[in-house]
Amino acid sequence: MIREEIKKALQNANLSGALTRFSEAYAVSRQKAYEGLNFEELREKIASIKSYVAEHLDELIQTFINSATENGAKVFYTKSPDEVRNYIIELAKKNNVKSIVKSKSMATEEIHLNKYLKEHGIEVNETDLGEWIIQLAGQRPSHMVLPAIHLTRYDVSDVFTKKVEPVEPDIARMVKFARKHLRRKFLAADMGITGANIAIAETGTLVIFTNEGNARLTMALPKIHVAVVGVEKLVAKMEDIFPIIKALPRSATAQLITSYISFVTKPYRHIDGSQKEFHIILFDNNRSVIAKDPIFKQSLQCIRCASCLNVCPVFRLIGGHVFGKVYTGGIGTILTAWTEGLKASKDIQGLCIQCGNCVRVCPGKIDIPELILEIRKRLAKEEGLNFKTKAIYSVVNNRKLFHSILRAASKLQKPFEKQGFIRHLPFFLSELTTERSLPAIADVPFRDRFKKIKQPKSNKKAVFFAGCLIDFAYPEIGEALVKLLNAANIEVLFPEEQTCCGAPARYSGVMDVAANNSKQNIEALLSVDADYIVSACPTCTVALKKQFVKDLKEQNYGEDLINSAQRLAEKVLDASELINKLIKEDKIKFDKLPETAFTYHDPCHLIRSLGIYKEPRESLESSGMKLIEMFESDTCCGMGGSYSLKFPEISGNILRRKLDNIIKTETKLVCTDCPGCVMQIRGGVDKEGLPIEVKHSLQVLAERLKK
Structure with missing residues (x-):
């Protein structure tokens, strides 16, 4: 089912075009919007404010109820979606409500309120322009802030023409058209329903952000105002709202401030002078359960x-x-x-x-x-694994069997292998080579090649953790690292008992296999004494440095092994970081070779999980290379480990965009520091027949070493 939905979405050029254009514009506008603000400091404050709410949720719910009640609101707190719907329907029946206007509210979307109101014969009209378009189209929002972002102006014109009356696909005319029709709805409505962006416990105040002013009309014109508010919108006190007011518009739409910010504390008076009814429904639906979950809170x-x-x-x-x-x-x-x-x-x-x-x-x-990832773990635990998944991970769980299969595959691949690539696979495997060529498994893995490398004996030693791709697909990357470390008078050790870092199992939620991989690697890597433990794959580096301890704790391994994992983590460095350090210390030197232009792709785990960005660029430039930055250099290439096998169509589309950005630099060399990214981008380059080389940075640096 989902594969069909994906296929349909990918074939919709209007959809991807609209979302891509917005995404590109958003990145630039957001950066501008945050100029002069310390975003890290701001989000620390927001995280602290909201974390306090999770820790004190029951108390803040009661405080808000008391404050809002004192202000004259009627407050109803419930954990049940049914009770929210029933409360509103009974309130509508009691007051003979025939027509309702609504401003944008995700909480009411969550409980499918419109559907239930219509079933009870009550007319309900969305008044946010995007929400109204979606309602007329009979769709649900495709984005939490921009509900109709997937529709073009021509789509909107068609919707208006079919559902209301003909209107040309001119944006200004359509906005005027919408204003005219929605004003009639406001004036005829008996009840207005809103959500809220913030609920202040100490004052019982609701804070509502809009860009169109429709929420104010929804609150002011009908005689009854109902606000449906998820309890996660609570903050403790008035001063807590200011970091959110700064961040919300800048992060949502890259505006400095929302057009309208409304503070609602007491019931409005109706335009005829009578007192309006003001109802606040504080809505839980498992929020209080989330607050008590140590991970999901x-x-x-x-x-x-x-x-x-x-x-x-x-x-x-x-x-x-x-x-x-x-x-x-x-x-x-x-x-x-x-x-x-x-x-x-x-x-x-x-x-x-x-x-x-x-x-x-x-x-x-x-x-x-x-x-x-935690959802995946819980799903795997609750539902178990299918036969195919069990079979795969039983192999990965057995190092000797896993490595034997890889060695056998290097022989069996011969009918499909050409020039180091597998460009076509038969039958049901064919889609794996539709968007990219796959690397052939190396005839001789790194672990065998390593034995033949002559190294200088040194007091400084580094253990190399190769990971599966370098060991069995790209042994030349491992050889390049050994060459660079040897040049710095560091001897490299390679414990043969090392195995998969556990990432495939970990990212699939199969934690017993991931933890077993962690255990095997800890024992192997700590079996020799060394100054460093080095990985040339950021995914593996993250596993060694951050995940092993976590895996073992989750699977209730003993204290001794967990302590060993922590000792190992303290020694771990990504190769890009270590090599840059050695170059700066003048321990690695380069020949003066002709300047070569290159562009650089940032591996996701390297830049975001490890915070390494400048180091590989500095290293390459210090070797005499000239950097030409590509657009969105830090955007994913679409590899995502086994993701590219599960969703090759999505992976391939992300890859195509990356290749377009590379081509625009007009360079003939792409460097990166992840063997997975090498596999993805090199495979795409080969499939497209592009005259571009794709190399791990270590290979380029090793080639330029001083002889």
């Missing part, structure tokens, strides 16, 4: 800006109708798992490529990829 730090959607390379290809349900994208996956149940997120959680781009822009400092 950070998701309550979300301020619903949707910046994570705006920078997601997957979202901008397939949109929220595929990547999400009511809530969309990465954060939507997490919210879906809690508001609709874990199984409701089963298909969409797999769409996250784990690039981490969302983490750097989230004003609530939510580690969205990590929480999606």
Whole structure:
């Protein structure tokens, strides 16, 4: 089912075009909007404010109820979506409400309120322009802030023409058309329903952001105002709102401030002078359960800006109708798992490529990829693994068997291998080579080649963790690292018992296999004494440095092994960082060779998980290379480990964009520091027949070493 939805979305040029144009413009505008502000400091404040709410949620709910009640509002707190709907329907019946206007509210989308109101014979009209368009089209929002972003002006003209009356696809005319028709709805409405962006516990105040002013009309014109507010919108006190006011418009739409910010504390008076009814429904639906979950409670730090959607390379290809349900994208996956149940997120959680781009822009400092990994773990634990997955990971779990299969595959691949690539695969495997060529497995793996390398004996030693790709597909990268370290008078050690870092199992939620891989590697890598433990694959570096300890704790391994994992982590360096350090210390020197232009692709784990950005560029430039930066150098290439095998069509589209950006630099060499990125980009270059070389930075540096 989801594969068909993906295919349909990828074939929709209007969709990807609209989302891509917005994403590109957003990146520039957002940067401008945050000029003069310390974003890291701002989001630390927001995370702290919202974290406090999660820790004191029950107390703040009661404080808000007391404050709002004293102000004259009627407050109803419930954990049940049914009770929210029933409260509004009963209130409408009691007051003979025939027509309702609504301003934008994700909480009411969550409980499918419009559907239930219509079933009870009540007319309901969305008044946010995007929401009204979506309502007329019979669709659901594709984005939490920009609900109709997937539609062109021609689509909107068609919707208006079919559902209301003919109007030309001219934006100014359509806005005027919408204003005219919606004003009639406002004037005829008996009830107005809004959401809220913030609810202040100490004062009982609701804070509502809009750009169109429709929320103010929704509150002011009808005789009854109902606000449906998720309890995660609570903050403790008035001063807590200011960091959110600064961040929300800048992160959502890259505006300095929203056009309208409304503070609602007491019931309005109606235009006829009578007292309006003001009802606040504080809505839970598992939020209080999330607050008590030690891992997922950070998701309550979300301020619903949707910046994570705006920078997601997957979202901008397939949109929220595929990547999400009511809530969309990465954060939507997490919210879906809690508001609709874990199984409701089963298909969409797999769409996250784990690039981490969302983490750097989230004003609530939510580690969205990590929480999606936790969903995968819980799904794997709750539902178990299918036969195919069990078979794969039983192999990965057995180092000798795994390595024997890889060695055998190097022989069996011969009918399909040509010039180091596998360009076509038969039958059901054919789609794996549609978008890129695959690397052939090396005839002689690195572990065998290493034995023949003559090294200087030295007191300084480094253990090299090769990882699967360098060991069995790209042994030349491993040889380049040995050459560079030897040039700095560092002897390299290679414990043969090392195995897969566990990333494939870890990113699939199969934690017993990941932890077993961690255990095997800790024992192997600490079996020899060395100054450094070095990896030339950022995914492996992250595993060694950050994940092993976590894996073992989660799987309840003993204290001794966990302590060993911590000792190992302290010695781990990514090769890009270590080589840069040795160059700066003048321990690695280069020949004066002709200057060669290159462009650089930042591996996701290197730049975002390890914070390494300048080092590889500095190293390459110090060797006499000339850097030509590409557009979106730090955007994912589409590899994502096994992601490119699960979703080759998405992976291939992301790769195509990366290749376009490389071509625009007019360089003939792409450098990167991840063997997975080498595999993805080199495979795409080969498939397209481009006259471009793709190399791991270590290879280029080794070639330019002083003889």
